[in-house]
Amino acid sequence: MVRNALALQRANVKDAEVLTETCKRAFDSDSEYGSPGPGGPPGYDSLEWNMSIINNQYLQYYKIVSEDDIVGGFIVADRGPDYQVCERIWLDPENMRKGLGTRVFKLVCELYPSAEVWVLGTPEWNTRTNPFYQSLGFVQIGKTHDYSWDGIYYEKKIIDGFPKAMSKIEDFREGQQRIIVEGNVEKISSTRIVKSRKTGEELKVANATLSDDTGSIKLVLWNQQIPQVRKDTNIRIEEGFAKYYRDELQLSIGQWGLVVTLL
Ligand SMILES: CC(C)(COP(=O)(O)OP(=O)(O)OC[C@H]1O[C@@H](n2cnc3c(N)ncnc32)[C@H](O)[C@@H]1OP(=O)(O)O)[C@@H](O)C(=O)NCCC(=O)NCCS
Structure with missing residues (x-):
């Protein structure tokens, strides 16, 4: 043919x-x-x-x-x-x-x-x-x-090993962007309402604890990100970023970020 x-x-x-x-x-x-x-x-x-x-x-x-x-x-x-x-x-x-x-x-x-x-x-x-x-x-x-x-x-x-684009929690550094990480959601707080300092708008926020085989980190979730994350599930985050807040390194999910609930 x-x-x-x-x-x-x-x-x-x-x-x-x-x-x-x-x-x-x-x-x-x-x-x-x-x-x-x-x-x-x-x-x-x-x-x-x-x-x-x-x-x-x-x-x-x-x-x-x-x-x-x-x-x-x-x-x-x-x-x-x-x-x-x-x-x-x-x-x-x-x-x-x-x-x-x-x-x-x-x-x-x-x-x-x-x-x-x-x-x-x-x-x-x-x-x-x-x-x-x-x-x-x-x-x-x-x-x-x-x-x-x-x-x-x-x-x-395409490769067997750990992709170089992915990170482990112990390797996170202040200012790191475009983080791809997998972990288990061990805890998740109740949702609080806070006011944006910039716009005065009311925002929903919740904190989760994400753990992998190298450590744990506080995962900060905003608004529509909150219902996407459930306790005791394994998730992959794409487009995360790490930043210090009140002396604690925290992980957040960027504007173009994604949460995948792993099977
Ligand atoms: C998805 C898309 C790109 C597939 O392209 P395609 O050239 O038609 O696919 P192929 O002919 O190479 O099909 C390969 C296999 O896919 C599966 N498949 C493709 N079309 C299918 C259909 N209508 N129903 C069920 N299976 C289908 C079959 O397993 C097929 O193998 P087979 O024909 O030997 O059974 C095309 O259907 C499309 O443009 N869809 C609309 C847009 C879209 O949804 N894009 C993807 C999301 S971004």
């Missing part, structure tokens, strides 16, 4: 219109695969959003090109060195289920030869993406609860 030429190329703003159209058609077809309602992930049908992501220095936006036509897109981010995130992949519906998604993933892996870990999240309800990622060798490691729906969190480890 002769296979159509397939390429992944960095997207340019002049591609944004076609990419937005393919993205809208792709995610609108989720209605046939368990979607609880119309719509897609943030910005999926917005030209401005797609243009801003093409220009975003922290994300790598690729177009999927088959026989000179743009048939889909792929957005990659990194959470740390060689810890790659598949932020989004889509194919125009007329090009789905022909093995292109699988081929695209192989091309992406070739573009990131030093990647140690690939991670991604997808809605639990999605009856198409879950089998797709599993067919690529992704393994569910946990669940996320940061949206109105629960997410399945997948990982594909």
